[in-house]
Amino acid sequence: MDSWEVVRQRVREKVSHEAYENWFARTQFLNEESGTIRVLTPDKVTKTWIEQEYSPVLRQALEGLPYAGIVFETGTTDSNNNNHNSNNAGTAGSSQAASGSSAASSDGLDFAKPALSLNPKFSFENFVVGSSNQFAHAAAQAVAQSPSRSYNPLFLYGGTGLGKTHLMHAIGRALQSNYGSLRIVYTTAERFMNEMIHCIRTERMNLFQKHYRSADILLVDDIQVIAGKERTQEEFFHTFNELFDHQKQIVISSDAAPKNTPGLVERLRSRFEWGLMVDVQPPDLETKMAILDKKAGEEGVDLPEDVRVFVATKTKTSVRELEGALVKLIAYSSVSGVAINIGMAQQVLKHLTASPEKRVSMEQILKVVGERFNLTPGQLKMKTNARQISYPRQVAMYLVRELTQASLPEIGRYFGGKHHTTVLHSINKIDELKQSDATLSRMLQSMSDTLQG
Ligand code: ADP
Numbered sequence: 462m463d464s465w466e467v468v469r470q471r472v473r474e475k476v477s478h479e480a481y482e483n484w485f486a487r488t489q490f491l492n493e494e495s496g497t498i499r500v501l502t503p504d505k506v507t508k509t510w511i512e513q514e515y516s517p518v519l520r521q522a523l524e525g526l527p528y529a530g531i532v533f534e535t536g537t538t539d540s541n542n543n544n545h546n547s548n549n550a551g552t553a554g555s556s557q558a559a560s561g562s563s564a565a566s567s568d569g570l571d572f573a574k575p576a577l578s579l580n581p582k583f584s585f586e587n588f589v590v591g592s593s594n595q596f597a598h599a600a601a602q603a604v605a606q607s608p609s610r611s612y613n614p615l616f617l618y619g620g621t622g623l624g625k626t627h628l629m630h631a632i633g634r635a636l637q638s639n640y641g642s643l644r645i646v647y648t649t650a651e652r653f654m655n656e657m658i659h660c661i662r663t664e665r666m667n668l669f670q671k672h673y674r675s676a677d678i679l680l681v682d683d684i685q686v687i688a689g690k691e692r693t694q695e696e697f698f699h700t701f702n703e704l705f706d707h708q709k710q711i712v713i714s715s716d717a718a719p720k721n722t723p724g725l726v727e728r729l730r731s732r733f734e735w736g737l738m739v740d741v742q743p744p745d746l747e748t749k750m751a752i753l754d755k756k757a758g759e760e761g762v763d764l765p766e767d768v769r770v771f772v773a774t775k776t777k778t779s780v781r782e783l784e785g786a787l788v789k790l791i792a793y794s795s796v797s798g799v800a801i802n803i804g805m806a807q808q809v810l811k812h813l814t815a816s817p818e819k820r821v822s823m824e825q826i827l828k829v830v831g832e833r834f835n836l837t838p839g840q841l842k843m844k845t846n847a848r849q850i851s852y853p854r855q856v857a858m859y860l861v862r863e864l865t866q867a868s869l870p871e872i873g874r875y876f877g878g879k880h881h882t883t884v885l886h887s888i889n890k891i892d893e894l895k896q897s898d899a900t901l902s903r904m905l906q907s908m909s910d911t912l913q914g
């Protein structure tokens with residue numbers, strides 16, 4: 462074991478698994494000169510990060526060892542001499558060459574251009590304001606009118622399909638037309654993460670950082686995606702600070718408030734809370750009707766009042782679902798050549814009126830399935846692969862999955878301690894069988910009706 466390996470193993474015990482994988486796993490021992498260990502890091506970000514964040518940990522790790530200190534380096538010529546092909550040293554050796562900016566676009570590194578990434582359909586003009594989203598809308602407009610003056614960061618959160626992405630694009634587009642010279646960068650957290658990973662791999666972190674840190678406006682959608690992703694959060698943290706310190710506007714969206722996002726590191730959470738946090742609520746009936754009106758109008762379709770009421774009351778919460786219903790109606794009407802009417806709406810959208818889910822318990826399901834197969838609930842939970850039991854059990858698991866919120870591991874536990882992959886296998890099997898087996902399909906339907914009726 463070389464001296465760096467000794468130190469590194471001590472570090473490993475002190476830091477999280479992710480931190481170790483992100484920062485230390487790809488380092489390499491170079492040599493040792495008069496008590497100083499020389500270590501090769503794969504890129505500059507790693508070197509800087511280790512030096513800034515881990516020096517106390519490293520100092521601790523060195524205690525009791527006969528070394529004076531550690532020097533981190535990137536891309537030295539020493540490593541080139543070794544003629545490694547694919548390891549860290551080899552790629553690190555080429556980092557100087559990679560830093561030339563002309564290479565940027567020629568290797569798949571294609572940062573989203575705002576003009577392309579902002580959807581023109583998502584504008585303020587076609588965003589319907591109601592009591593559920595008026596605060597989010599007002600905050601978004603304030604930011605679009607005077608960026609970095611009103612709320613920074615602006616943090617929009619709420620359930621899926623409620624208009625967060627729409628508002629973010631609207632901000633971007635409004636800024637684009639109000640302040641043509643601003644560099645507006647819209648991205649999703651997912652994209653941010655993938656670009657980062659790509660850039661680390663290809664030694665282009667300088668470009669990545671330049672791209673994001675030179676933004677005047679940074680819009681990051683669905684930030685919850687990076688929860689639990691330590692390295693991405695670290696990178697985003699630095700991006701955030703750099704922009705914030707220079708009074709650049711940051712807008713973030715998420716499916717939940719920062720404090721309700723597990724895996725989000727504390728320092729990001731607190732920064733998100735510096736600015737304004739507004740939630741977007743599910744639309745109320747009135748807003749839904751207004752949205753339907755607007756969308757129908759955009760499509761040049763006339764929506765009778767009773768149809769509007771029907772669609773608005775039958776869709777549950779998200780605007781996306783509302784839109785989906787309308788699109789179906791329009792499609793049906795244009796194919797059949799019949800104008801949209803209430804009868805057609807009831808027919809085409811009957812999935813919306815299907816019995817609203819009633820809470821069904823696993824016990825009830827076991828009872829109903831047991832009655833059908835002449836088995837007791839206890840027998841259905843037995844640890845046996847006899848077909849007289851395993852088949853009904855699979856049916857029961859399938860129904861549990863269909864009719865309750867239970868997770869696969871929960872189902873497994875309930876059915877006598879089955880592994881969740883076994884549960885999944887059972888469910889898939891029934892799902893497949895019922896495609897070809899009409900009797901099974903009917904039986905499932907009738908049991909499900911009994912349970913929900
Ligand atoms: P989220 O990002 O919150 O999941 P989106 O912004 O993607 O939701 O919205 C889903 C769909 O609903 C989009 O097509 C969007 O245009 C539409 N939508 C949401 N809210 C509104 C609104 N208030 N007015 C008009 N359309 C809306």
Ligand code: MG
Pocket residue numbers: 622625626627682683
């Ligand atoms: Mg969205």
